[in-house]
Amino acid sequence: MNLNVTWAEAWIREGARVIAEHRAELNTLDRAIGDGDHGENMDRGFQAVVLKLDALPAGSTPGDVLKLVATTLISTVGGASGPLFGTAFLKAAVAVGTVGDLDAAAVAALIAAARDGIVLRGKAVVGDKTMIDAWTPAVDAAAAARNADASVVTLLQQAADAAAAGAVSTEPLVAHKGRASYLGERAIGHRDPGAESTTLLLRAAAETAAR
Numbered sequence: 044m045n046l047n048v049t050w051a052e053a054w055i056r057e058g059a060r061v062i063a064e065h066r067a068e069l070n071t072l073d074r075a076i077g078d079g080d081h082g083e084n085m086d087r088g089f090q091a092v093v094l095k096l097d098a099l100p101a102g103s104t105p106g107d108v109l110k111l112v113a114t115t116l117i118s119t120v121g122g123a124s125g126p127l128f129g130t131a132f133l134k135a136a137v138a139v140g141t142v143g144d145l146d147a148a149a150v151a152a153l154i155a156a157a158r159d160g161i162v163l164r165g166k167a168v169v170g171d172k173t174m175i176d177a178w179t180p181a182v183d184a185a186a187a188a189r190n191a192d193a194s195v196v197t198l199l200q201q202a203a204d205a206a207a208a209g210a211v212s213t214e215p216l217v218a219h220k221g222r223a224s225y226l227g228e229r230a231i232g233h234r235d236p237g238a239e240s241t242t243l244l245l246r247a248a249a250e251t252a253a254r
């Protein structure tokens with residue numbers, strides 16, 4: 044089974060729904076080690092995306108959906124996460140190109156390109172206590188699933204599981220990027236909000252693929 048534009052649209056709508064559902068929780072995580080607006084930022088951006096999806100032209104591809112997400116997040120989300128997630132979706136769009144159906148290799152490439160876009164923009168490495176701590180394990184899990192000839196659904200589930208574990212792994216860390224880096228050791232014991240929202244988005248990708 045491959046994933047098409049119907050999946051891409053369902054993924055982003057479900058992502059918007061879970062971001063809205065977890066808005067307060069993401070704000071709370073960001074209040075502990077940042078400025079308390081991560082849920083608000085992500086929810087504002089994804090609600091704007093949903094409005095634009097309502098007007099998605101017929102014949103659009105998965106890449107068109109990803110590009111729409113990118114441009115909307117860049118223009119509507121203030122803060123660090125707007126340009127970071129915006130660049131992620133932009134690079135993901137370029138990676139999938141204009142094809143209508145994404146196989147496991149294409150989905151693995153999508154996730155890797157998204158991560159690479161965030162690194163290009165924010166220069167974080169694993170262990171810096173950022174969203175990269177969720178994205179990079181997801182990229183690795185997707186590549187491993189791809190090499191094991193897993194289905195796209197299994198690949199996405201394993202990527203989401205790896206992201207979730209990666210988000211938890213940020214808790215004992217001191218931050219080296221973003222606002223949390225100003226806190227030094229006071230950031231220890233708190234989960235990175237961007238790693239958590241990354242997990243929500245990848246979980247939404249897996250759940251909608253399994254429908």
Ligand code: ADP
Pocket residue numbers: 073077078079080081084085121122123124125127161164165166167172173174175220221222235236237238
């Ligand atoms: P702001 O910090 O501007 O208020 P948000 O609260 O929306 O923006 O986003 C904060 C999240 O952005 C952090 O939890 C972290 O995951 C992510 N982040 C910040 N700086 C970087 C960076 N340089 N690279 C990767 N992710 C980063």
Ligand code: MG
Pocket residue numbers: 073077078079080081122
């Ligand atoms: Mg913030």
Ligand code: MG
Pocket residue numbers: 078080121122123
């Ligand atoms: Mg802010």
